[in-house]
Amino acid sequence: MPYTTEEGGRLNNFAAEPKMYQADAPDEKQQVNYLVLGTLGAVLVGSLVFVAFSVSA
Numbered sequence: 001m002p003y004t005t006e007e008g009g010r011l012n013n014f015a016a017e018p019k020m021y022q023a024d025a026p027d028e029k030q031q032v033n034y035l036v037l038g039t040l041g042a043v044l045v046g047s048l049v050f051v052a053f054s055v056s057a
Helices: 028-056
Strands: 003-005 011-013
Touching: none
Parallel strands: none
Antiparallel strands: 003 011
16 A cells, blocks of 8 residues: 655555556447437436426416
């Protein structure tokens, strides 16, 4: 575990950094899934806003 010593003999511990890696671009199936989930989320939010305005009127 990496650490340094400060003035007065106190230890300063640092967490071990995780290894970095390059993320892969989403494939065709993942892109379709993102589009479907985004559309469903937008419909859900729109319907909730519609219900809120309908009830408050």
